[in-house]
Amino acid sequence: MSIPGLNINLENEIPVYRQIAEGVRAALAAGDLSPGLRLPPTRDLARQLGVNRNTVVAAYELLATEGVVHSHTGRGTFLAEAASGESLPGAPAPGDDDWLTAFSSAVQGPALERLLSAYRLAISSEGISFASSQPANDLAPVKEFSSAMASVLAEMGASVLTYGPMAGSPRLRETIAAGMRGGGSRVTAGNVLITNGSQQALELVFRTLLDRDNAVVLEDPTFTGALSALGSLGARTVGVPLDEEGMRPDLLALALERHRPRVIYVQPTFQNPTTRVMSLPRRREILALATRYDCAVVEDDWAGELRYEGDPIPTLHALDGGRRVLYVSTFSKKLMPGLRVGWVVAPERVRDRLVALKQVEDCGTSPLLQEALQRFLEEGGLERHLKRVRPAYVERRDRLQNALDQHFPDGVHWTRPTGGLFIWVTLPGEVDSNELFLAARQRGVLFSRGELFHVGGSGRDTLRLGFGGVAPERIPEGIAVLGELIRERLSEGPSAAVDSRAEAMPIF
Numbered sequence: 001m002s003i004p005g006l007n008i009n010l011e012n013e014i015p016v017y018r019q020i021a022e023g024v025r026a027a028l029a030a031g032d033l034s035p036g037l038r039l040p041p042t043r044d045l046a047r048q049l050g051v052n053r054n055t056v057v058a059a060y061e062l063l064a065t066e067g068v069v070h071s072h073t074g075r076g077t078f079l080a081e082a083a084s085g086e087s088l089p090g091a092p093a094p095g096d097d098d099w100l101t102a103f104s105s106a107v108q109g110p111a112l113e114r115l116l117s118a119y120r121l122a123i124s125s126e127g128i129s130f131a132s133s134q135p136a137n138d139l140a141p142v143k144e145f146s147s148a149m150a151s152v153l154a155e156m157g158a159s160v161l162t163y164g165p166m167a168g169s170p171r172l173r174e175t176i177a178a179g180m181r182g183g184g185s186r187v188t189a190g191n192v193l194i195t196n197g198s199q200q201a202l203e204l205v206f207r208t209l210l211d212r213d214n215a216v217v218l219e220d221p222t223f224t225g226a227l228s229a230l231g232s233l234g235a236r237t238v239g240v241p242l243d244e245e246g247m248r249p250d251l252l253a254l255a256l257e258r259h260r261p262r263v264i265y266v267q268p269t270f271q272n273p274t275t276r277v278m279s280l281p282r283r284r285e286i287l288a289l290a291t292r293y294d295c296a297v298v299e300d301d302w303a304g305e306l307r308y309e310g311d312p313i314p315t316l317h318a319l320d321g322g323r324r325v326l327y328v329s330t331f332s333k334k335l336m337p338g339l340r341v342g343w344v345v346a347p348e349r350v351r352d353r354l355v356a357l358k359q360v361e362d363c364g365t366s367p368l369l370q371e372a373l374q375r376f377l378e379e380g381g382l383e384r385h386l387k388r389v390r391p392a393y394v395e396r397r398d399r400l401q402n403a404l405d406q407h408f409p410d411g412v413h414w415t416r417p418t419g420g421l422f423i424w425v426t427l428p429g430e431v432d433s434n435e436l437f438l439a440a441r442q443r444g445v446l447f448s449r450g451e452l453f454h455v456g457g458s459g460r461d462t463l464r465l466g467f468g469g470v471a472p473e474r475i476p477e478g479i480a481v482l483g484e485l486i487r488e489r490l491s492e493g494p495s496a497a498v499d500s501r502a503e504a505m506p507i508f
């Protein structure tokens, strides 16, 4: 038995036992649970929710002190009969608040939880946080950017304080196009649309190409923000696992054959979360398959310039001559996420439709910020910034790797990324990363749970550690805590949680 409508959010600041208690109260008030009913045994509910049994015990104890439930030793926990028909103090009369539940499916239940989880993690500043995908905010080029901003305002005046061209600043679009031509792409400013971050670029592209229930094939695991955007559009996501060279072409071919998707979404370079870089032959194979099955490829190149070792590999966009690849990128990671400037490159026929939808969403990206960014780029600010941050990221990555070598027990595996901002960790089956997350959080350490990146809710034997935004001197301390918690769990033997590897199959 489960509790209808009970969704817990591990990233929520409300303790999980309170969320569970609230879920029971809500189900009772909604009439989804009947007075006198026996609640699920604590062990079963803990397993369903992927939390420690003591958390459920604490929730039932709280409900008992409120008189909502009664516990009988040996028989279980029952909803109180007296709760029948009674409103909780201050609760609205039945029917009064029906509109409060009349939401679109994009923001209901698990879909909402996924959106909120990712957001809360991204902005959290709790304890030692390996959870966010932030670059180093402590290294942001504040002085240089403020002088670019001041000179743009002084020279361009009110013209940057009004609405601008919907596709974005023509000069910035030309700078972006020129940069991409340097990487071998066929592109002009007319192919570029400036967006509010690449998150918006992804959402616009998906909305332009997909209708409800259309299939999209993507790497599994993949970027949570892409899963959220697709979920909110009602698209069907079909996950294809990766090997050392990126998305597996044998399984991709199967997925394409079976689902005939309109879109393949991939991050060929420093894939978030697995950090993999797709090899050149694999890039060609993926493009050949996309051509054979006639689908568009959305290439998310979020961190291409955050390379610390080796030579760059041509983008899919460059390899394909910009024919069926829609290229999405951002200034968030290589520069500053607070700019909220990203872009998408598409054939003009597609770009015009993207522009039309963007107009509906926000009437354009800030002209002031675009022109200040353009000035900053013209003056060589980005090259100087990258020269400063790359060694800092290498130092943070190496510290993290050394700390993992030192503190993580045998049986835990992790990647050694040549770029990007993360390390991807695979745990032994006995350790559940959801449960580990709660324990770590109590000790002041955060990471991203693997489940958030997986298409079908698997991945509880994985987690992502971001190093970009963590103070280097705190990295060993945070990893020592995680290592200790993992060891404790390994010594306890198999956990009650589901062995997610059994489920980690692509959803074909």
Ligand SMILES: Cc1ncc(COP(=O)(O)O)c(C=O)c1O
Residues within 6 Å of the ligand: 133, 196, 197, 198, 199, 200, 223, 225, 267, 272, 300, 302, 329, 330, 331, 332, 337, 340, 341, 342
């Ligand atoms: C793979 C990937 N794509 C896109 C984004 C969106 O970033 P932004 O909207 O800040 O450009 C992120 C952010 O973490 C990301 O990791």
